[in-house]
Amino acid sequence: MDIIERFEERARLGPGDLAIVAGEHRVGYGALDARANRLAHCLRRRGAGPETVIGICMSRRPEAFVAMLAALKTGAAFQPMDPGHPAQRLTENLAASGALLLLTERALARTFQDARLPVLPYEDLAAELAACPKTRPVRRLPAQGLRCVIFTSGSTGRPKGIGLTSASIANVADWAVARLPGPQVFLQFTSLGFDVSLQEIFGALLSGGSLVLVQEKHRQDPVALLDLMAREKVQRIYLSPAFLRQLARAALQEPALAGRLVLTEIVAAGEPLRLTPDVRRFLGALDGTVLENQYGPSETHQATACTLTGDLADWPDSPPLGRPVPGVRGHVLDEHLEPVPDGEPGEFHIAGTGVNRGYLGRPDLTAERFLPDPYGPPGSRMYRTGDLVRRDPATGRLEFIGRIDGQVKIRGHRVEPAEVDAVLTLHPDVQDAVTVARQSAEGTWQLTAYLVPAPGRALPDRAALREFAGQRLPSYMVPGTMVPIAALPLNKNGKVDRAALPPPDDLLDPRAGLVPPQNPQQEIIHGIWAEALERERLGIDDTFFDLGGDSLRAMQIISRVRQAFGVDLEVRALFDAPTVRGLAQAVEEAVVAEITAQSAADL
Missing domain, CATH: 3.30.300.30 (ANL, C-terminal domain)
Known part of the structure; x- marks a missing residue:
């Protein structure tokens, strides 16, 4: 059964069940299905169907998920894109996929002024959608049809689009749903342009669970995210290990807030997992929460999993990748594509249901990475991951060693x-x-x-x-x-x-940017920066980005500054004032503003 048919069955069984939570906005399964049907009819009129691609670039709102489901209802594939990415990159990716059209928002339409395809703001379709039927359109759903296009960084100097099939997505969804004790509340945190989001979306919507959408403020502020998770009683989250560390620090700083969490499972995915002391303390404070380490490149979606159970003290600092999930076969091979003995390093090759189409419009690159599987049924393929692994002889679990090339994962992204x-x-x-x-x-x-x-x-x-x-x-x-x-x-x-x-x-010029702190505020912030950025050489006029800063470190710094000075400071403050001197000034202004506001309230 195709993934969209699975969703429709869920909507039929529980039309009043809660599907999406976006702030005060609640959408039930029946309403979500009906809205997607209307939009699907609208897309069909414009040529959407099997082997066509519908681009979707929207902020994280219910309409984005209506658009995904509508594309699937026509038999087409959807191409989710992060609106925070540069306009040129988004436009080039649309051209590379051969997208039929783009669904977006009025506020984002100018981003695509150079795109050579129809750009449809969702708001502008209101009258047409109202006239469309709420029943699902007649469609054809090929078993191995193209259902999603994900772009990832390319070694040739330009991004490459990966064609995901219904079978690949459904295989992971089936496995995830089978393991759930029943409908659960999922956090939709991952960027919609990242394939891990498919597990969040379809894990929730194919199991009868609900999907809680995060806004940008939650992504920038781990404390705000904890509050959202506690209020909405989130049970299952997917995070990159880098953000898991940030969330753990925030939880340790806000123990009362963390104590309201009802998490049943945390899934770490996107990059190698390391259990830092903060993560261990965070997990130790949760009651019965399971941690799972998942692995899988976008070319195969999820491939392996390792569920960590038992005494937390016995968990390794670098957990293994685990074993292949059902429907996936894993081969550890040498350069001649011969199996290596257990315990010996080799390149990991993934075969089975999870192997996707390949790279759209890139037959040479597809042939290089997607090879005939000599150990599977005739005609089957396997994907060369470029990851070095070894299989533990005692447990059979796969352990990650490193890459055979220069590729890295930054905040979960390749x-x-x-x-x-x-x-x-x-x-x-x-x-x-x-x-x-x-x-x-x-x-x-x-x-x-x-x-x-x-x-x-x-x-x-x-x-x-x-x-x-x-x-x-x-x-x-x-x-x-x-x-x-x-x-x-x-x-x-x-x-x-x-x-x-x-x-x-x-x-770098050793004489530049080494002005020392001038007052106690700067001294405290200087120390916070030095620890967060892991820098000994640091002056109060050095910029955050020159020192290797990124959004995750920004969150860490602002969280510690809030704690040190007792001020309500947004992460944006560090981007607006990216030096120790500037941030100290922002702290001083925030303190004065709070004192002034308090004085006015006391009058």
Whole structure:
């Protein structure tokens, strides 16, 4: 049964059951199904059907999920996109997928002014939708039909679109639903352009559960997210390990709030999981919450899982990937595609129901990564992950070792440094660029770009380079540190010798930005920055981004500043005043504002 047929069955059985929670807005299964049917008729009139793609770029609101379901009801695929990504990247991805049309919002329509396809703001369809029937349209649902398109970073310098099938999505949904004790409340936290969101969405909607939507303020403020989870009685969440660490810190700072949580399961996915002391304390304070480590590239969706049970003290700091989920076969092979003995490292190859279509419009790249499976049924394929793993002889669990190339995961998202390099070298003042990833003591990856100036030119300042990159790359792909270098070191084969690249601090001006704290407020904030950014060399006029800062570290800093000074400061304050000096001034202004407001209230 196709995933949309499964949803429709749920809506028929429980039309009054709660499906989506968005603030004060509640949508039941019956209403959600009817709204999706109306929109599906509207899309059918415009040519939507099997093997067509419907682009969807909306903020996290019920209409976005109506649009996804409507596309599926026509037999088409939906292409979810993050509205926070640069306009040029979004437009190019729509062109690469050959999307039939784009569903968006009026507020976002200008983003797609250069797109060569119909752009339909949802609000502008109100009259047409009202005239459409609430019954589902007649459609054809091919068993292996294209149902979703997800774009991810590409090693060739441009993103690549992965075609997900109904069978792949349904396989994971079936497995997830079968393990649930009944309908549960899911948090919809993951970016809609990231394939993990499919587990949140269809895990909830195919099991009769409800989906609680987060807003940007919840993503930027872990304390606000904890409050939302407690109020809506969220039971199941999917988080990247990086954000799990932020949530754990917030929970430890707000024990009364954390005590109201009713979580039954936390799923960590998107990057290797590490159990830091904060995460262990957070999990130890929860009553009966299960932690599961999941693994799976977008090309195969979820492939393995490891459920951590028993005494928390016995859990390894780096949990294994676990075993393949039902419907998935895992091969650990050498360079000749021969199995390696248990305990020995090899490249992980994924086969079975989870293997998706391949890369849209990229037959060469598809042939390189999607290979015939010599160990499966005739005609079956397997995906070369590029991940080195080994199978534990005693437990049979797979353990992650590392990558065979330069790919890294930043905040759960795949990043190919070659794509970052390609964007940076588009700048007329940059002759060459090499981006490398360095891992912090906490296990978080940070990007550093080494830039060679074009002949006769000088590199612009780092803020200008970040702005240039940010117009073409999502924020998680913009290097936090950009340093000039006269020439890139080469090995004897003429390739860049990444191991010979000097530490960034050796290339930055040691005399610049080292103004020490001038007052007690700056001293406290300086210490918070130094710990969060893992930096010893830090002046009060150094900018947050030059020091490798990102949104997760911003949340950590603001959370600690709130605690230290007792002020209600938004994460936006750090982006508006990205220095220790500037943030200290923002704290002072917030303190004065609160005192003034309190004085006025006492009159």
